Amino acid sequence: MKELVEIKDLKRSFAGKKALDGMSFSLGTGKIVGLLGENGAGKTTLMRVMAGLLTKDSGSVRIDGEEIGAKTNGLISYVPDHFVFGGFRKIGTVVTYMKRIFSDFDEKKAEALLEKLHFTKEQKMASMSKGQKAQVQLVLFMSRKAKLFLLDEPLAAVDPATREFIIKTILSTFGEDNTVLISTHVVMDVELILDEVIMIKNGHVHLQGETDELREKYGKTINEIFKDEFRFVEGGSENE
Amino acid sequence: MPWAFKENRPIFQQIYDTIVVRILNGTYPKGEKLPSVREMAEEAGVNPNTMQRAMSNLESAGLAVTNRTSGRIVTSDEELLKKIKKEYALEAAKEFMQEMQELGLSQKDAKALLDEAEAMGK
Numbered sequence: 001m002k003e004l005v006e007i008k009d010l011k012r013s014f015a016g017k018k019a020l021d022g023m024s025f026s027l028g029t030g031k032i033v034g035l036l037g038e039n040g041a042g043k044t045t046l047m048r049v050m051a052g053l054l055t056k057d058s059g060s061v062r063i064d065g066e067e068i069g070a071k072t073n074g075l076i077s078y079v080p081d082h083f084v085f086g087g088f089r090k091i092g093t094v095v096t097y098m099k100r101i102f103s104d105f106d107e108k109k110a111e112a113l114l115e116k117l118h119f120t121k122e123q124k125m126a127s128m129s130k131g132q133k134a135q136v137q138l139v140l141f142m143s144r145k146a147k148l149f150l151l152d153e154p155l156a157a158v159d160p161a162t163r164e165f166i167i168k169t170i171l172s173t174f175g176e177d178n179t180v181l182i183s184t185h186v187v188m189d190v191e192l193i194l195d196e197v198i199m200i201k202n203g204h205v206h207l208q209g210e211t212d213e214l215r216e217k218y219g220k221t222i223n224e225i226f227k228d229e230f231r232f233v234e235g236g237s238e239n240e
Numbered sequence: 241m242p243w244a245f246k247e248n249r250p251i252f253q254q255i256y257d258t259i260v261v262r263i264l265n266g267t268y269p270k271g272e273k274l275p276s277v278r279e280m281a282e283e284a285g286v287n288p289n290t291m292q293r294a295m296s297n298l299e300s301a302g303l304a305v306t307n308r309t310s311g312r313i314v315t316s317d318e319e320l321l322k323k324i325k326k327e328y329a330l331e332a333a334k335e336f337m338q339e340m341q342e343l344g345l346s347q348k349d350a351k352a353l354l355d356e357a358e359a360m361g362k
Contacts, residue, residue: 032287164285171282192245192286212250212290220248 002065004029004148004179005050010059011203012045019045021203022059029147030176032193034211035183036226037200043183044081046200047150051078064147074104077146081153083133085125091136092121098140110143113169131162138166142173149173149180155189163189187223197222199229241265243284251286255294258284263303263314264325271316274304 005027012020019042027033037043048054050061052073063072088094091114098105117135125133138154151170155163171193174180184190197214199207207214207229211222218225241261245254259280262268274295275283281291295312298304302320306312315321340350 030289032289167285168282171285171288174288192251192284192290195287195289212252212293215248215250218248224248 003027004064005181006060006062007050008060010046010049010061011057012049012054013057014045018203020049020056020059023200023204024059025198025205025208027179027181027196029179031195032170032174032180032182034187034190034194034197034222035181035200036185036187036197036222037183038185038230041200042203043200044152045203047078047152047181047183050148051076051150053078075147076150077102077141077144077148078150079138079141079152079154081156083137085133085137088125090121091119091123091125094125094136094140095121098143102144104145106143106145110140113139113143117165131158134158135162135165138169142169147178149178151180151182153183153185155184155186167193187226191222194222199226201230241267243286245286252290252293252297255284255286255291256297259294259298260303260324260328264321264328268314270314270318270321272314273310274312274314276311 003026005025007026008024010020010023011018021042023042023046035043035046045054049056050063050068052068056068061068064075066072085094085097088097095107095110095114098110099107114136117139119132119136125136128136134154134157138151142149154166154170158166167190170180170182182190182194191211194211196208196210198205207225209217214222214225220228241258243255243258245251247254259268259274263270268274274280277288277291277295281288284291295304299306299312301324302317303315303324304312305315337347337350340347340353345353
């Protein structure tokens with residue numbers, strides 16, 4: 001069967017610094033996958049390349065069998081780690097905007113979710129807290145009928161109640177016909193919802209596996225494995 | 241019994257144990273329909289695929305049966321339920337005795353402690 005995501009030897013540098021240094025992995029459909037890595041590991045660069053927002057230097061990125069381009073952009077819903085609707089005045093305006101831009105946008109679903117959160121169409125974006133903005137943005141992008149959702153640090157800087165809502169939104173959107181890739185450096189928040197994890201380090205894949213298999217193999221939680229794997233310093237420790 | 245995931249064991253095993261205890265204590269009554277995988281996954285805050293895996297194991301163990309018309313049903317097999325209850329209870333008892341041994345209590349003292357604890361609970 002054709003994989004939903006196939007990445008081979010992907011490279012991307014910024015001014016000589018290698019952000020992605022020969023990254024390779026593949027992902028199937030119907031999975032929630034954690035992209036785990038410290039800040040600067042290459043998580044955002046990878047997602048931006050996959051979303052078609054950043055060019056690659058070399059290597060290949062195939063989504064549903066197609067190289068990155070107009071075709072794949074329609075299959076992917078990318079939720080950046082910053083707020084993108086700053087210039088809009090009201091929620092209703094943003095909903096209209098989403099509908100106009102994305103043909104797969106499910107307005108009814110978005111409105112139902114926003115209502116659940118007690119947001120109204122008249123509510124002004126500028127009056128919202130950081131956590132509220134994060135919720136609105138996630139709801140809007142998760143209301144697309146995409147095959148691949150790329151969520152960049154969706155749980156950074158949100159309070160525990162918001163975190164729970166975000167987790168529930170991810171679980172309710174996720175299904176057999178899509179895959180959700182979540183980047184984070186706080187593993188504990190997402191450990192229970194992940195089918196698989198990809199740990200990245202210095203721009204390449206350090207470890208990939210199914211979460212329950214890894215827990216069984218290491219006899220540790222993913223959070224503990226992550227901490228162990230990232231504790232040592234590159235280039236040798238002080239004692240050796 | 242709430243969903244709790246603290247141990248480093250695979251999540252599907254921890255889910256499985258919680259569901260079994262819920263069946264044994266009647267939260268999910270025998271012969272009745274279990275909630276759907278999606279409902280249970282959302283309630284527990286876990287991946288539906290992981291919940292599905294726990295449910296499949298439940299079926300393999302004979303504790304649940306999938307019925308084409310009415311979904312997944314808790315077994316009505318009294319013998320099986322009794323046997324599983326004994327297994328889980330024995331496991332808990334072993335753990336208790338182990339801990340008491342680590343504290344340096346004799347088996348006799350440990351057993352006496354159970355009566356004492358029960359009296360205190362009343």
